[in-house]
Amino acid sequence: MAVPTVASQAAATPVVSVEVDTPTYLEVPDFQRVAVIGDYAAGVTMDDFELACRGLYRALTIREKYMRLAFQRFPRTASQYLRQIEGESFRPEEQLDPPKEGEDPFDVKNLPKNLGYVARMKDALITLSNTNSPHFCNTYTHRRLKFLMSKFNVHEMLNEMEEMKEVKKNPHRDFYNCRKVDTHIHAAACMNQKHLLRFIKKSYRVDAERVVHNLKGKEVTMKELFQSLNLHPYDLTVDSLDVHAGRQTFQRFDKFNAKYNPVGASELRDLYLKTENHINGEYFATIIKEVANDLEEAKYQYAEPRLSIYGCNANEWNKLSNWFVRHRVYSPNLKWMIQVPRIYDIFRGRNFVPHFGKMLENIFLPVFQATIDPQSSPELSIFLKHVTGFDSVDDESKHSGHMFSTKSPKPEEWDIAKNPSYTYYIYYMYANIAALNQLRKQRGMNTFMFRPHCGEAGAITHLLAAFMTADNISHGLNLKKSPVLQYLYVLSQIPIAMSPLSNNSLFLEYAKNPLLEFHKKGLVVSLSTDDPMQFHYTKEPLMEEYAIAAQVFKLSTCDMCEIARNSVLQSALSDEEKRHFLGKDYLKEGPEGNDIRKTNVPQIRMAYRYETLCYELNLIKEGLKSE
């Protein structure tokens, strides 16, 4: 399919007249298109428009490069436009290529043009500043996003009946039997509170006399353990279990973390929610398998639970993979991820690690070794086959004070007690994952996606770091604060796993959640539960998450099915599974890549999204034509 083009007559005035070639697709019903004639760059001068486009182009090429290096994803459509831009006017990047045959190596015509930055020495380091650029880029992207929002509203008003018609005509498929993936869920909170309560009571009925814990050096039975806590499981209720987030946790990540302890007792967290304990994590494995069983029965739901690797010592991977293999914690409906908490400061404070480099070594070296010689650690090698990616987790609102730059100490030199910044963590995780993936790709092994928590709180630099390094992210709330980044996330179609119920308990009231706004503007959002144990009430947490979003934001069936489709795309489900759930051409972009019989997403919606994205990318191309 041809990429739709926008024919423009570049002019010295900010008003540029634009015409859209209406593309023709197979199997997209007629619908009313929102065409904008003129004024697309209104409000910014032509010069600013061109500068903004240049900045956006640069940013996109940087992400493209970083994604390629780590075997992560970058959308084909965006790449096509970037190539067109380069073909027409640009050199992709200033590289030290030798001059080609026939080129005069002393020709000044090929020198790049003036960037217009101001260079100053500051703290013994040259720093560049460009006071205009961020400003006009903000203005331009802000206007584009506002336009995207209004355009979606108009599209919806004009075409919602037509979209519904497609959906109603589509046999056998509705929202209930569309595949949906819980793209962000922590294994230690993947069961709901009632499930955990039931499990604790059941375990006591069966195992009261079993030795399950080491209490101050002494082995104790479950009965003795509960006695030491002055508890009897028979009396426990959801209230006394006290793992649900309430009003008390709002804006209090510390109080929220304490909710992982049933009845406030870390001993019970150890016993029921940990992979390493006196019973080798048997209960935790059983609970997870029960959750998986519910998903298998529900049939259309999948989840991507996170297990922790802390980087505190080199043996963690062996223990975790031993747990995984021993208890055969496998389900076709689960795809595993590794989460790394950003708590170097705690380990350093207790002298568990000498410097940050050691933590990174504990996290990555065992995986490299198992990749180099799988036979040397068979359980880990098996486990790694089921690991699909890495997450970086912790309270983003904690500020480190450190600003990552080329001047920053290397990880081996980082031996102070203070935590490195978010960006520092992200960069070194990305760099290791990229190297690891190159090695594994060579060997024909599965590679890992980097999918950090990002933009739940804290500085917007987090979202910048993830823009360069992450295949996709969780949360992304703070994109609200930066139009430039938000627009870049639209252009590069970076999937965002959003959890409005989690946010509602921690950072942002439900009705203020930007989910609907993001969805309308064309960000690729999915819905996820984060922590059913803390946030959800019903037996089907993911359905609860969808139902509440549908009710509060008045989502249509099309919206919900589109979000479900996004979740499958974002997930680490295999190519085979994605072909089965989305259609064989799911890797193609636009309506061609959609099979309504499987996704229940109308082709009109797909065409709207695709044409809208192409229009925006084309604008950048137009802005760079004069170069």
Next chain:
Amino acid sequence: MAVPTVASQAAATPVVSVEVDTPTYLEVPDFQRVAVIGDYAAGVTMDDFELACRGLYRALTIREKYMRLAFQRFPRTASQYLRQIEGESFRPEEQLDPPKEGEDPFDVKNLPKNLGYVARMKDALITLSNTNSPHFCNTYTHRRLKFLMSKFNVHEMLNEMEEMKEVKKNPHRDFYNCRKVDTHIHAAACMNQKHLLRFIKKSYRVDAERVVHNLKGKEVTMKELFQSLNLHPYDLTVDSLDVHAGRQTFQRFDKFNAKYNPVGASELRDLYLKTENHINGEYFATIIKEVANDLEEAKYQYAEPRLSIYGCNANEWNKLSNWFVRHRVYSPNLKWMIQVPRIYDIFRGRNFVPHFGKMLENIFLPVFQATIDPQSSPELSIFLKHVTGFDSVDDESKHSGHMFSTKSPKPEEWDIAKNPSYTYYIYYMYANIAALNQLRKQRGMNTFMFRPHCGEAGAITHLLAAFMTADNISHGLNLKKSPVLQYLYVLSQIPIAMSPLSNNSLFLEYAKNPLLEFHKKGLVVSLSTDDPMQFHYTKEPLMEEYAIAAQVFKLSTCDMCEIARNSVLQSALSDEEKRHFLGKDYLKEGPEGNDIRKTNVPQIRMAYRYETLCYELNLIKEGLKSE
């Protein structure tokens, strides 16, 4: 337990100093009370305060009388205060009692005082006006409600930890195993959309060749029926079924009503959701029994479904009770109600009834006859044992133009095509139910509660009519618009079944729903689903309703358990069931009437509610002292 008193020194200034005697109860933990010293009547003059109190007193005595006449409920605490007021200064009402012994029948001292109304002849009818009274009553009650809101907020801040402590200490009981009643649900929409879809497909697999319908005089099989609709059930999805409310139904009751027709076909509504059809309502009975089965399995959930009696002909009761008995539509988890749609205008237009009186006769006469001679209609008599009340239903925003007054035509005279007003309907339903209840009470039979839809939309006079006639109501949204009525509903503790998800699809966005505000101010609110088929997504609609309210309004466990307790109180569950679910003293008001082991509602919350209500009632007593 003594009613707590407020000692006041009445003064000529609006600032009245008040002290609260802290009551002592058994088994209420210490908590911090919000005492207000002074200024309770600030903002209104002493005269206005007294006038407002007189008006509120009058209103409460009117409701008390009407409830007594119909064997409906009026709270004991309010009655106690009314008696105290009367003992101290007042005669309850001006009645034409003969003079008591020793009284001078010509004594002018006993003449009532000047009401201050202005009497004028208008349209050949004397009308009374009192321009001051409503105004100052609005001001006063508005201030009281604002105060109640702030007081609850302060109480919550001071005591939420203490309340939670009680709840956590309470063994075996949490929100999940508190009894909750779906206090407002229509039988024809009591299954969710997925359930109906599954049922239709299943029925086709089993019954394709069965004669199920009469199509233009010809008996047809299910297969033929679906063929005539150009449908095959195998292809049906939730989308093509199209019974769910969407954005299209907001503010469009007409479009909402059309959603009762699966696939837009009234034939399918007849076949699956009606008690009267070619298969004697067998499918509808089966679906309801499946819903009941789910409730029985969930164990802690009950529902009060409404079945329709239209008043179109005299045979409806026999048909309905035949359906009920034939299919044995019984479940311990269901309590039945009769809903009467306010659609006289349609029946009159088609000449089904000669006048409104005939409609009332069709609705009530068969019930009177079965009460007088149960053997004459055994099925109806059996059915009536399971009927617990009457509901009045339809779009309240339709305006009739008629103003009910003593000048209004009698029902037998009402032979025009125009519909009578809401108030007219309500009055005649109440009057018939009151008479019927007196008869049935005499015979030791169960009586019926009047529980109309009221205040979902339309004029606030609806809420006034229900204040005088209804045991409890559904919706009540418009109490937002009248502080006087809202305050009266607080004082007389009239239960309100609220359905924010239904409102969200029809009349009011979720976040703007007054549920939380009403709850804080001390209105007795419960949560109900209204129409799961149209509004809900999950398998447990009532839990979905609670979960969403909990999430959006950040309800605490105490709030949720209090609302669940309210739902049991509001419901028509039997005395035996209520004793079992709420505690043996549930009829007592205040903390005495609560058994936390059964309700999980903390005694601190009960004491707060009780003392707050007593304080408000006592204010009225104070205001009337000077009389």
